Amino acid sequence: MAEPNYNEDSIRSLDWKEHIRLRPGMYIGKLGDGSAQDDGIYVLLKEIVDNSIDEFVMGSGRTIEITVSDQKVNVRDYGRGIPLGKVIDCVSKINTGGKYDSKAFQKSVGLNGVGTKAVNALSTNFVVQSYRDNKTKKVEFSKGEIVLDNAIIDTTQRNGTAITFYPDETIFRNYHYIPDFVESMIWNYVFLNAGLTINFNGQKYFSERGLYDLLHKHADVESVRYPIIHLVGSDIEIAMTHGQQYGEDYHSFVNGQHTTQGGTHQAAFREAVVKTIREFYKKEYDASDIRSSIIAAISVRVQEPVFESQTKTKLGSQNMGPDGPSVRTFINDFVKKELDDYLHKHSDVADALLKRILQSERERKDIAGIKKLANDRAKKASLHNKKLRDCKIHFNSTHDKRYETTLFITEGDSASGSITKSRDVDCQAVFSLKGKPLNCYELTKKVVYENEEFNLLQHALNIEDGLDGLHYNNIVIATDADVDGMHIRLLMMTFFLQFFPDLVRAGHVYILQTPLFRVRNKKETIYCYSDDERKKAIEKLGNKPEITRFKGLGEISPDEFGLFIGKDIRLDPVILKDQTIKNLLEYYMGKNTPDRQQHIIRNLRIEKDEVSEDEIKAEPVVDDEAENNLDVA
Structure with missing residues (x-):
């Protein structure tokens, strides 16, 4: 039916800042609160730093200073500084920049002149100051509107640009920057720009050997099967080795952009490695045996790259440039020549690589029988899988809400019942555990197929053959904040780290925060996730409000639960720090060692609860201090 009042007044044009604020996802991907590595607040930071990196690439400024607090x-x-007469234009006019006609920037990421403008429009406070030839110009904005335009004055500061911004809390709800995510971003910048120094929150970051240093930092040096192979060419750099872990671990980059979802360059590299190794050993080894346990990094420079989204996490370009070869041919030719030459020159590496391939082949054949039986059982169970309440949209689709797809892993039927009744059936699914899962530390992958629960979970996630078909972007462990719940969390994290570490590395695994207290009076209800929040709520409501302390997820009504898993959901990401998976799991999940006993004794805390018994309607079992002290996430 036609719009009855469709006329000239129905048509309106948005200016640049209105459009960005109305459709922020078009410019920075998902919004989020900072609990995920690809949340918009990190994209804002990256857009600003990218400009500083471009100055370094141009030979201006070898140091970048970055300071990040919770919200600032x-x-x-120390580059050339924005030309003082164009400071306002460069941060507030779309399609304004200095890269369009410069050959030096043909292999840069940010060519469209949108990035800094998006940061400006999406910040409550945005200050830009340029220092150039002993003069400086400072301009202050709020949500893209100029609030202070200072005159050009003299300065003794070194040339360069300084930008300060506060992301808008009305767009990024309850946000805060997680230092581990920012630090990971900083390390990637220095690995990809050897010779660059970044000072982040007072700490210095620097790399001499590029991707070699990246792999040396991320790989378990004690368990790699051979020394890191480091190959450098024009517009391409590769580092690779094999470890002992399950899965494939890739770090891929295009023009300095971390392509967390891979793309044509990563697919070409995986294909080229298989082809080269088969030809070197003159045997058609299974591709999965060749790539099993690989740890690799690849960086390419592409002219006018095409990404599959504004956030540039997946390369879509088929060619290296308008007149260049295909990405596939370019990478295949480089790997074929350089890797083949390397293996011929280093027979010890070639022997170690062959042993790793043969080991993978034996392991694959060893579980082939049980794998087939388990998969047949899983297919039958999927038709009436009582453990899984699936959602309509999956992550491996093209749906707009694919990034919101979430699987809640719950303990028992009561908790799963509350979530099932209150979830968004479009993009939230529930997998119910029947009790405490098996401690799979030091077990082989055979147990994934022998253990029915693990096998059903693997099939629900669709990760048996890697992350390409992953069904859910967010895998959320949702357990009670008591001793049993903490134990189940650790057992589930052990399962993922032992057999599917790529899930954790890619930032897909989270812990659900649920409120410990409900504080209310007749007019208002406040849910509190810590004792500090409870105290503030009591202070706000005053006059002895009613306080309820939740014992477990099953006790929270479905109506209330819907409030905790909606737009205000609070998630703690499971972050894998520098320690190796093997050492991490051995310490926490291995045999009871004196070191672990001492750790528990040192961190044991007995606290007196300040809440009076007549205030609390439900007694606590335990708070989550124990898990926080483990420092796993």
Whole structure:
């Protein structure tokens, strides 16, 4: 039916800042609160730092200063500085920049002149100051509107640009920057720009050997099967080795952009490695045996790259440039020549690589029988899988809500019942555990197929053959905040780290925060996730409000539960720090060692609850201090 009042007044044009604020996802991907590595607040930071990196690439400024607090960002570079007469234009006019006609920037990421403008529009406070030839110009904005335009004055500061911004809390709800995510971003910048120094929150970051240093940092040096192979060419750099872990671990980059979802360059590299190794050993080894346990990094420079989204996490380009070869041919030719030459020159590496391939082949054949039986059982169970309440949209689709797809892993039927009744059936699924899962530390992957629960979970996630078909972007462990719940969390994290570490590395695994207290009076209800929040709520409501302390997820009504898994959901990401998976799991999940006993004794805390018994309607079992002290996430 036609719009009855469709006329000239129905048509309106948005200016640049209105459009960005109305459709922020078009420019920075998902919004989020900072609990995921690809949340918009990190994209904002990256857009600013990218400009400073471009100055370094141009030979101006070898140091970048970055300071990040919970909600404030400051970036200062020592490049050439924005031309003072164009400071306002460069941060507030779309399609304004200095890269369009420069050959030096043909292999840069940010060519469209949108990035800094998006940061400006999506910040409550945005300050840009340029220092150039002993003069400086400072302009302050709020949500893209100029609030202070200072005159050009003299300065003794070194040339460069300083930008400070506060992301808008009305767009990024309850956000805060997680230092581990920012630090990971900083390390990637220095690995990809050897010779660059970044000072982040007072700490210095620097790399001499590029992707070699990246792999040396991420790989378990004690368990790699051979020394890191480091190959450098024009517009391409590769580092690779094999470890002992399950799965494939890739770090891929295009023009300095971390392509977390891979793309044509990563697919070409995986294909080229298989082809080269088969030809070197003159045997058609299974591709999965060749790539099993690989740890690799690849960086390419592409002219006018095409990404599958504004956030540039997946390369879609088929060619290296308008007149260049295909990405596939370019990478295949480089790997074929350089890797083949390397293996011929280093027979010890070639022997170690062959042993790793043969080991993978034996392991694959060893579980082939049980794998087939387990998969047949899983297919039958999927038709009437009582453990899984699936959602309509999956992550491996093209749906707009694919990034919101979430699987809640719950303990028992009561908790899963509350979530099932209150979830968004479009993009939230529930998998119910029947009790405490098996401690799979030091077990082989055979147990994934022998254990029915693990096998059904693997099939629900669709990760048996890697992450390409992953059904859910967010895998959320949702257990009670008591001793049993903490134990189940650790057992589930052990399962993922032992057999599917790529899930954790890619930032897909989270812990659900649920409120410990409900504080209310007749007019208002406040849910509190810590004792500090409870105290503030009591202070706000005053006059002895009613306080309820939740014992477990099953006791929270479905109506209330819907409030905790909606737009205000609070998630703690499971972050894998520098320690190796093997050492981490051995310490926490291995045999009871004196070191672990001492750790528990040192961190044991007995606290007196300040809440009076007549205030509390449900007694606590335990708070989550124990898990926090483990420092796993």
